[in-house]
Amino acid sequence: MAYPRGFVVGGSSALNNLVYLRGPSDDFNRLASVSGDIGWSWNYMFDYALKSESHVAAWDNTSTVGKINPYVHGDGPILTSITGNISDIDLRVMQTTQQSPTKFPFNLDLNSGNGLGFGWMQSTVGNSVRSSGATAYLTPSLSRPNLDLLVQTQAINLVQANKSSAFTGVQVAKNASDTPITLFANKEVILSAGTVGTPQLLMLSGIGPAPQLQKLGIKTIVNVSDVGQNLQDQPIFFFQNTVTGAQTLSPILNDETALGGAIAQYAASKTGLLASDCLINTIGFLRLPSSSSILKQFGDPSAGPGSPHYQFSFLPIFINNPNQVAPTDGNWMSVSVVLQTPTSRGSITLASASAFDHPLIDPAFLSTPFDIATSIQAVRSLNEFFSTPAWNGFIGGPPLNGVNLTSDSSIESFIRAATVTIKHPVGTAKISKVTDRSGVVGPDLRVKNVSGLRIVDASILPFAVEGFPQAQLYMIAERAADLIKGTYGL
Numbered sequence: 001m002a003y004p005r006g007f008v009v010g011g012s013s014a015l016n017n018l019v020y021l022r023g024p025s026d027d028f029n030r031l032a033s034v035s036g037d038i039g040w041s042w043n044y045m046f047d048y049a050l051k052s053e054s055h056v057a058a059w060d061n062t063s064t065v066g067k068i069n070p071y072v073h074g075d076g077p078i079l080t081s082i083t084g085n086i087s088d089i090d091l092r093v094m095q096t097t098q099q100s101p102t103k104f105p106f107n108l109d110l111n112s113g114n115g116l117g118f119g120w121m122q123s124t125v126g127n128s129v130r131s132s133g134a135t136a137y138l139t140p141s142l143s144r145p146n147l148d149l150l151v152q153t154q155a156i157n158l159v160q161a162n163k164s165s166a167f168t169g170v171q172v173a174k175n176a177s178d179t180p181i182t183l184f185a186n187k188e189v190i191l192s193a194g195t196v197g198t199p200q201l202l203m204l205s206g207i208g209p210a211p212q213l214q215k216l217g218i219k220t221i222v223n224v225s226d227v228g229q230n231l232q233d234q235p236i237f238f239f240q241n242t243v244t245g246a247q248t249l250s251p252i253l254n255d256e257t258a259l260g261g262a263i264a265q266y267a268a269s270k271t272g273l274l275a276s277d278c279l280i281n282t283i284g285f286l287r288l289p290s291s292s293s294i295l296k297q298f299g300d301p302s303a304g305p306g307s308p309h310y311q312f313s314f315l316p317i318f319i320n321n322p323n324q325v326a327p328t329d330g331n332w333m334s335v336s337v338v339l340q341t342p343t344s345r346g347s348i349t350l351a352s353a354s355a356f357d358h359p360l361i362d363p364a365f366l367s368t369p370f371d372i373a374t375s376i377q378a379v380r381s382l383n384e385f386f387s388t389p390a391w392n393g394f395i396g397g398p399p400l401n402g403v404n405l406t407s408d409s410s411i412e413s414f415i416r417a418a419t420v421t422i423k424h425p426v427g428t429a430k431i432s433k434v435t436d437r438s439g440v441v442g443p444d445l446r447v448k449n450v451s452g453l454r455i456v457d458a459s460i461l462p463f464a465v466e467g468f469p470q471a472q473l474y475m476i477a478e479r480a481a482d483l484i485k486g487t488y489g490l
């Protein structure tokens with residue numbers, strides 16, 4: 001299974017799918033409770049949402065009235081907007097919320113802390129271009145005298161300034177045959193290599209589970225068994241249907257001239273199809289009912305009663321599952337089904353003692369009965385969604401890829417064959433209370449039992465995000481900046 005990350009300035013924010021979704025307030029409140037620090041709760045973190053993001057108009061000034069709540073958006077450098085390319089599919093999603101409001105409620109702004117229901121997608125697009133960690137934060141700061149950016153350079157090891165002291169040294173090299181150089185920090189090193197890269201670098205540096213390090217001949221300096229463990233990612237699979245009586249984007253993608261026209265228009269005037277998100281414009285987050293036998297049998301892994309267990313998003317093209325080939329003609333739509341609260345736990349382990357070898361990534365997808373039962377229930381719920389009158393006569397061909405919905409086992413077989421990663425891994429250097437022996441970082445994100453080292457990236461999150469990760473990570477990074485300034489009285 002491919003497991004992409006952004007190997008580029010700005011990391012994965014420079015190539016992700018642009019979805020900006022903070023997730024429910026429950027998610028932050030759980031982070032506060034797990035870390036024993038109320039500063040991570042929604043009421044405190046909301047200020048960092050306002051500080052990190054501004055909602056701006058789409059390229060065509062499409063009205064945002066009834067599509068977002070302006071009071072939950074701030075004046076930060078990450079720019080977000082809704083789409084200027086509304087499709088028939090989006091309108092039918094909205095009609096469904098009117099026709100079946102109890103089961104499929106409308107949510108004016110999924111970034112308000114209320115994370116349930118169906119709403120308009122907000123994308124990290126401003127002034128018709130992608131807004132990322134690179135464009136919003138790093139590039140504008142490059143003129144600072146105290147900032148250097150080394151591109152095409154890899155951190156290969158974290159080192160102590162001298163034996164038994166702080167980990168304030170970083171060895172870097174351009175490739176495996178390059179002679180490494182060591183850089184030293186005056187105050188501390190901040191590690192932001194992501195859920196895959198951060199535990200890899202910690203382990204290469206002797207901070208990790210001793211038995212694993214020993215096997216590769218790496219000297220254990222600090223034995224932390226949780227490094228690389230607790231990997232959580234959300235499985236995703238797609239259903240595709242032909243659409244009758246409406247245009248989707250499939251014909252444009254399959255027609256070089258039409259696509260070339262859209263590209264030329266964007267290049268000339270930053271307008272048109274490519275000037276805002278055109279793939280995911282509407283999305284919905286749903287919970288299992290409280291009477292669900294799944295919750296009774298396996299317990300509730302969600303962050304709280306306002307948090308979703310699964311998610312649907314709607315795309316006006318054919319997105320293929322593994323071993324499927326996208327057709328070259330016809331009008332298509334796809335719906336993704338995502339398990340938001342996986343209880344499966346995977347790991348990142350070292351494949352070798354070299355920073356230039358990828359580590360072994362095992363998301364352990366669908367390895368618990370809860371994950372399978374909830375994914376099956378999500379498919380049944382999607383079938384109900386498409387049974388509302390809004391979809392009458394719109395979808396052609398067999399619904400839901402002809403999966404036999406009467407049998408759990410046939411739905412499960414389909415899911416197992418179709419599942420891939422949504423690319424939201426978290427948890428491999430998880431946060432915990434100061435007093436907890438488990439976990440990797442404390443509530444101030446400093447690595448436990450190590451001095452001079454702090455982690456600020458998705459690896460610290462103890463649970464899969466119940467929205468989409470990037471919005472939370474900008475908020476976490478803003479608070480981390482305040483914690484760092486606080487540490488040094490700045």
Ligand SMILES: Cc1cc2nc3c(=O)[nH]c(=O)nc-3n(C[C@H](O)[C@H](O)[C@H](O)COP(=O)(O)OP(=O)(O)OC[C@H]3O[C@@H](n4cnc5c(N)ncnc54)[C@H](O)[C@@H]3O)c2cc1C
Binds near residue numbers: 013195355456473
């Ligand atoms: C294809 C894709 C689509 C996605 N879509 C969405 C979306 O629509 N919405 C959303 O919210 N989230 C999305 N995500 C997830 C989101 O982008 C990530 O959760 C987020 O970027 C993680 O941030 P991070 O800082 O933890 O890690 P990253 O963004 O992955 O950044 C880590 C950085 O560290 C660098 N690095 C790693 N190891 C080393 C080393 N040893 N030395 C030097 N540098 C190193 C990497 O090259 C990278 O630049 C998507 C991710 C992908 C890959």
